[in-house]
Amino acid sequence: MPCRLVEDGGRLVVCDDARAELAGGSLSSVEISARVGRIPRRITFPDGSLFETGENDAIDRFLAHKGRGREGIVHRLERFHPRLIAFVAATLLLGVLVYRVALPALVEVAVAVTPPILPQIMSASTLETMDRTVLGPSKLEEALRGRILNGFRRIAALSEGGEAAYTLNFREGGPVGPNAFALPDGTLILTDELVDLADGDTEMIVGVLAHEIGHVEHKHSLRQIYRAAGVAALIMLIAGDIGSGAEDVLVQGGGLLALSHSRAAEAEADRHSVELMIKAGLDPTAIARFFELLEAKLHDRSKTSIFSTHPGTPERRKAIMDLIAATRRD
């Protein structure tokens, strides 16, 4: 109902047109809501009665008069004003800082505190899902498998976790094609198609497996997952509401992103392969031979692009040869 808010001595009083008091209380016992945009202010009296008004400016003047002007500081910052341009610039700058500094730091902390059982659970469920959907049982002959396993044990024994930390699984790739990949707990999967592609060159396959061991040792999958999750979580926390569409894309996109290793991670795993092969007394150029083969058989001559997660094949081969040359010089 229409009424007026007046100050009467030290009290705030609401009265109707006939000046009869409807509610009142001392200024300190009355709750005046903070200003947000143009939404009506609420003045709540000790007895629970409520006075609502759209006259935000008048309330602000009244509060300033009473020495309570500081309560409105957030609203004054929020007002549509050229100052907001500076806020946008500062936000963008800080956003870049968060992405470059805070995110990697958070990822490292998360990797450090991850309970060891977590990667095991994750890997077991991933392998089971892949077995159910795309992968089939291997059709390789026993002798060939034995040769590959021998080479694999040799390099696994020389890696940080030791032989026990890694298990090699043979599978028929199906739609995955010639491929080898590592799950975060040290489970490696090698497809028959890749073995066929190698055409009896066991050392080359071992070189590829050394690359996958590199991914495990550097915890690339875990980092990638945390990175994707961290980006999504930070954006949602900082921006508050970003719309359900953008949220879905972040969550789903983050999942897709987590599946692929970044280019830097690939280069790191390549280096790991070279080092491990040298240590094992095997040919360190094995992984480079694999890229050569890829180039020849699959015509993968693509240059590195921002769309791809793997560096361009010729580029990678060159980087590996350079590394071997440098290692031999030392």
Place this chain on the structure above:
Amino acid sequence: MALVESLPAQGIGQDSFGRAAQGNVQRLSFTGSGSEYFGIWIVNILLTIVTLGIYSAWAKVRRNRYFYGNTVLLGRGFEYHATGGQILIGRLIVFAYLILYNVLLTFVPLAGMALLLLLLCFVPWLVARGLRFSARVTSYRNVRFDFVGRAGGAFLAFIVGPVLASLTLGILVPLASRWVYRYIGNNLRYGKKAFSTDPSIGTIYKSWAISAAIIILGLLIIGFVAFLNVAIVVTAMESPDLLPAEMQASLVVLMAIGYVLFFAIFGVAALVYRAGVRNVAWSAATFDGKHRLLSDLSRPRYAWIGISNFVVTLVTLGLMRPWAAVRMARYVNEHTGVRFDGDVGEIFSAIAQEGSAVSAEFMDIEGFDFGF
């Protein structure tokens, strides 16, 4: 009597807002503006970063107060009463539980596994508590909402439902939607009066069928275009040298477009479904057994607003998000209403007389902030 300022207060409006009233339909409206919200939004982000995330609890309060306060029915806005402190405490409790969980999982893996089972019970409880909190901090005409749902219902609606829906590749999604709307709609209270809803599964499936058709048709079109180009793609794979460079480039662009289209199809289908289910569930809902709620979103229009909002937000690096949020809120509000049975003035004064089921003393100290 010292008359410092005389402030006219808003009277209880009895005229109808928005659309012409059919019978006694009162529509919601949204009175906020993009530019006004922009200031609130950017200051929220800036202060959240500067305070290392702590301000986000207060940011949520300001954002919700803005949106609730500008959601107007019969000339009066809704109110959001949560404080930043409540929300911060709620978040800290969840955070502490996660830390405890991780520590136990590291040092005593078995206890950690037991905690995982506990977490399964904990999540529905958290959802129910969060919904109760959200309801209790919301008021309209100085009368609070309340939520009386229990953890069991939350378990069915928010855990069993999504799992069933994904296991059946989306075929049981309507069942899950129905559980969610029934759980929320039948447990919501305003003052001492109850809301109730029972959307029929058949009508939800009608909405679902439209979305399913969009997905199937869209995928068929993408598949057909891909099939037409299969010769070029195969050539590109077998011997890329045969193809001129421009053609290779355009092939990459084509694949990128296909990828975007793929996601757009699912996005449109999801939006169309969401609008359809909302219409069904709201229109099946009543308040106090006689006042009917109503929602008449146009599916294409809702999907268009959702998609264009997303694109505009993306290309402006998020800077147009406030505009997009206000635009969506306005559209949704204007297509939501209540058909009151009787004189609205009398209805609301009766509810106000009864008072709220929850008084301020029974408010939660902690706020698990799950919106609804």
